[in-house]
Amino acid sequence: MRTILITGPGGSGRTTLAAATALAAAAGGTRTLVLGTDRTDTLGAALGVRTGPAPVQAAPRLTAWRPDAAQDFRRDLTALQERASTALDLLGASRLDPEELTPLPGAGELALLRALRDAALSEKYDTLVVDLPPAPQALALLALPEELRRYLRRLLPAERQAARALRPVLGRLAGVPMPAEWLYETAGRWDLELAAVEAVVADRDTVVRLVAEPGPAGAEALRTAALGLALRGLRTDVVIANRVLPEASPDTWLAGPVAQQRKTLEDWRESYDVRTAPHLGHDPRGTDDLTALTVPGVQPAPPAADWPVTDRLADDGVLVWQIPLPGAIREELDLVRRGDELVVTAGRFRRIVPLPSALRRCTVDGAALHEGELRIRFVPDPGLWPRNP
The missing domain is CATH 2.60.40.790 (Immunoglobulin-like)
Structure with missing residues (x-):
């Protein structure tokens, strides 16, 4: 499975270009899934179809899916109540009904990571395109599996589980309660799920594609995003300069912005493999507009980012x-x-x-x-x- 993670500064058009990239991959003959992350249906607006918790066919060989974080949160918390039913009954706690549950902060990120794992492990598709949040949030999201696994290993070391039979005795000797078996089992299950997500992100067939508008703000955002990705050992295959103005524009007032874009693109090409997507004069909507953007589909993966x-x-x-x-x-x-x-x-x-x-x-x-x-x-x-x- 080839996985293309797409991010960029907010407002750079990353969702539109994620849809265009997925459409180009599908047009190239691969079974493609594009995964949306916005709460509003910006992905569906670009594709011209409504997307949601149920995958939909957006074009030949192209499926679109936008997971529902609230639905996942309700399902997970309901399942947790069932597993802890004995303890809740002993405490006299009243159960929470699924209808009264609203997602807590972070639930959306965890739902996206789970969707990323499930999609990457699916055998239905050859290519996965993920419309990540804006670059700062995307970098934090990609770091989350590794950081959470590290916290789990520090707080509940796996080697401590060898003393399961001694926990009651140790608890009496120390005079404090010892971690219960279910806590270690839950931590172990979380560790396996996070490891699966981490493996997808670190896979040699996973790349990050950056989207930015060529200009001073876009240049700084691109430098920052590339630095954060490099520190995580993640590879950038191409940079897509979006909304590039035509060089031969008859409007004289565009001469300044065109010259500025040209200078920025020259600077970017010294460090990145840069592709350009033209400014269409309107927000791209539907497959015809997305095809006119002529973005690259599946590219050969760059070499692994080694730290020798x-x-x-x-x-x-x-x-x-x-x-x-x-x-x-x-x-x-x-x-x-x-x-x-x-x-x-x-x-x-x-x-x-x-x-x-x-x-x-x-x-x-x-x-x-x-x-x-x-x-x-x-x-x-x-x-x-x-x-x-």
Whole structure:
């Protein structure tokens, strides 16, 4: 399954281009599903069909689906009440009816992650196109599975489950209640579901496609989004410059905006594979307009975003960890070593990554940013590094 995640600044036309990308993929002969995330039916407005919780046929070989977060939330909480019915009865708690439930903050994000997992694992489709929220929310959403799994492992370590039989005894000795079996089982189930989503996002056939209008605001938003994606190890296949004005416009008042777009596109092409979608003079509606945008469909996936460790022990006595961070600014970078993890902060983004095994026996000797690549130097710790015979 090829998965194309599409995001960009708010108002850049990412939903329209997600629909156009899905239509182009379907026209190329692949069974395609486009997944919408907006609460309002902006995806349906672009495709010319109504979308919702039930998948609908939008064009030959193209299916559109917009999950209902409220419906998923009601179903999950009702199921949780059933599993915890004994405890609720002992407490004398009254049950919540599905009709009175409204989604809590975060329910929409979790519903989207579940839909992404289910769609990617389906055998009905060859290509999945996902219309993600605007870039800041999309980056937080893509980071959520990894972060939640890390929290679960810290709060409820799997190795502690080995002492299941001792929990009642330990509870009496310590004088405090010990975590119940159902808590570990629930955490384990969540971990499996989050791992499935994380695997979809990190899959070699998953790419992110950025949409932006060529201009000063779009350029800064693009730099920020590309930096956040790189820190997560996610790959961008193409950048779509949307609403590009025609070069040969007879209107003299467009000369300034056209020149500005041209300069921005020249700058972008130095760093990205840029495609352009023309300004149609109106909001695209229906398959005819989407086809006129001539956006790329399924592209060959770019190489995996590796973070290699270079061995320079013989020459300089160091190991160098190379982390690509295009668009990073030196003054906005920060590194903190915490045990066997490294906390990397780049601008507004932060990620906690486990150190490769060889680097766990080393100490940080410094770091430098060079041409969009963060190079962290490690020197062997004499107390941990194997001695030469």
